[in-house]
Amino acid sequence: MVVTSRVVACISAAWFFFSADALAQQPTPTPPAREQKAGSDLAVAESLFREGKAAMREKRYDEACSKFAESMRLDPQMGTLLNLAACHEMNGKTASAWGEFNEVMAQAARSGQSSRVEFAKQHAAAVEAKLSRVKFVSAPPTSAGATIKIDGKAVGAGALGTSIPMDPGSHRIEVSASGKKSRDVTFDVPQGPSTTEIQVPALDDASVATAPSAEPTTPKEPSRSPSSGKRTAGFVLGGVGIAGLAAGAIFGVVYLGKKSDYNQCTGFCGGSEQADQDQKSSAQTMGWISTAAFGVGIVGLAAGTILILTSKPASAEKSAQLRVVPSLSLQRGGVSLEGAF
Structure with a gap:
């Protein structure tokens, strides 16, 4: 039974091939558009058609279908389409074969080729059952x-x-x-x-990318931190304080010398009373200046030390406002430091 089935299958395939081949050889009315095609395209199409038939005989269906399709593209002919449909049917491309057999049936009906109509109709029905x-x-x-x-x-x-x-x-x-x-x-x-x-797969929303700014970015100069300014002010005030102490010491030495001279000469140096008063006044002036310089020095040195020691990051720092106010009078001299830290 197996041998008999294989013989029947081979006979059916051979009958199908020769039937399609015989129908493909029937004359097809030449469409007007074909007359305008380049002779090289027609020659290539004919060569591809013949190679496709040779591949079909050897059951190389992938190659045969490819050559028939390209021949059809270069020179659309009903015979080529019929062979392409038969090739697709043998290659299992049922949907392609069904559509092509129906197209052959329509073209053959318009041109009055009843044998091709009947052949395409039978095979279209057979392929449709396998779609x-x-x-x-x-x-x-x-x-x-x-x-x-x-x-x-x-x-x-x-x-x-x-x-x-x-x-x-x-x-x-x-x-x-x-x-x-x-x-x-x-x-x-x-x-x-x-x-x-x-x-059909659902689509997600596309992410919207932020467009880069077209304006050129200008590099900013690094800002000076408040902490750095506070330390600088501390060093300046410290320098003023040291200078004040030095000046106070100098004027203090002068004051002590003048005071000593005044105490030794009062009433004994043969000077007038006005000269004694002038000498006393000069000594007192040196004393006031010395006291004021010492005061400025002490306050400046203390304020500078405080600023340096309390320098903190910007987030923890408060702005320092300082004002040194000297005070002088006939009885005393000095300075006062006003401000907030």
Whole structure:
């Protein structure tokens, strides 16, 4: 029984091939557009057609279908389309074969070729019984305004929800829409007869990237921290304090010398009373100046030390406001330090 089945299958395939080959040899009315084609294209198309038939005889269907398809592109002929349909049927491309047999049937009917009409009709019916169909299902948010492509070819919105014949094998669906992230999904179509339901993938919102500012950025000069200014003020006041102490010491020595001279000469140096008063006044002036200088020195040195020791980061620092106020009178001299830390 197995040998008998194989013999029957070989006889059927041979009959199919020779029938298609014989029909392909029938004269086809030359369309007006063909007369305008370049002779080189027609020559290449004829060569590809012959190579395709040779590959079909050797059952190299992938190669044969490829050559028939290219010949059809260069020079569309009904005989070439009929062979391409037969090649796709033998290669399991049922959806492609079904569409091509129906096209041959329509063309043959228009040109009055009844034998080709009957041949294409019989094989279209046989292939239709084996079709694999795919039904694409999409939720309204996905389908609204979206572009859908199946194997790189755009599909209209009307195709959604309809069972579409597709060749068995691997396919890809691509979905894109304005303001959305595009997605693509690969799916497999089994051998028919079958109907496979494919969910059209939903799209996520595209992330909006912040455009970089066109304005050039100008480098800013590093700002001087309050802590640095406070330390500088401390060193300045410290320097003033040291200078004040030095001046106080100098004027103090002068004051002591004048006071000693006054005490020794009062009433005994033969001077007048006015001279004695002038000498006393000069000694007192030196004493006041010395006292004031010492006061400025002590206050300046103390304030400078406080500023340096209390220098802190900007977040913990308060602005220091200092004011040194000297005070002089006939009885005493000195300075006072006013401000807040």
